[in-house]
Amino acid sequence: MANEDSLQEPQHSIQQILEAETNDFMELARIAGLDIATDFAGADLSGVDLSGADLSNADLSNANLSDANLSGVNLTLAKLSGADLSGADLRGTNLSKADLSGADLRGAKLKGVKLKGAKLSDAKLRDTDDIDANLMLYSINIAVLIGIFYIILCHPYIFVIFLIRKIRSIVKSDKSEISDDLIR
Known part of the structure; x- marks a missing residue:
């Protein structure tokens, strides 16, 4: 009986996500009961469209964000150490005071990115597009x-x-x- 109850909660969450009338990643994460500040470290978010989202203080360390659309995202104080941001669209993104140490930004679009106070030690910036x-x-x-x-x-x-x-x-x-x- 306890096993049956423990399976109903995830099934209910999955059903809610499938029935949701949105493709907005942040809304789907909220429906699933996920917290962007803690639940996405190390996650595979490659190719996901997060444009315009507020991800300030998010822990995305070691996450795979390759080819993701992060344009206009607020990533102030975000933890992105070791993250794979290769090929990501970061145009107009606010990365002020973000930790990008060891992040892979090769091939990323960085035009208009705000990096004031960002930690970039050991970040890979080769072949970035439009970096100032x-x-x-x-x-x-x-x-x-x-x-x-x-x-x-x-x-x-x-x-x-x-x-x-x-x-x-x-x-x-x-x-x-x-x-x-x-x-x-």
Whole structure:
């Protein structure tokens, strides 16, 4: 009897999903009693249309979202570490403060994506479509600044040697310009 009751609940949920008059993934997940914040880590959501959905704070770590339509989705503070987002449409998506460490974004469409404060360590960004050059420059500039601060704080003598050499090269180039002017 207990087995029969335990089978009726999933059968009822399946029946509700089949009878639902929607193709909206978020609505179907709600009908099934699933919580996007916790129940989709590691899930296979490849090719799913989630466009315009609010997935802020969702745990989609290690999920397969390859070729999914995530355009205009709010993924603020989402956990997407290790997720497969290859070929996904992320145009206009808000990924502010999202954790994309180790995520595969190869071939993804990233035009207009907001990445302020996002963690991108070890993320694969090769062959992405329309990625803003500003993102790459921003990441590179931050890395350079961190390196410079590290050298200044931990090894100030290296920084001083660098400055002395730079000043010497400027002085030498100025002298050569002056001597070239005298020869003419």
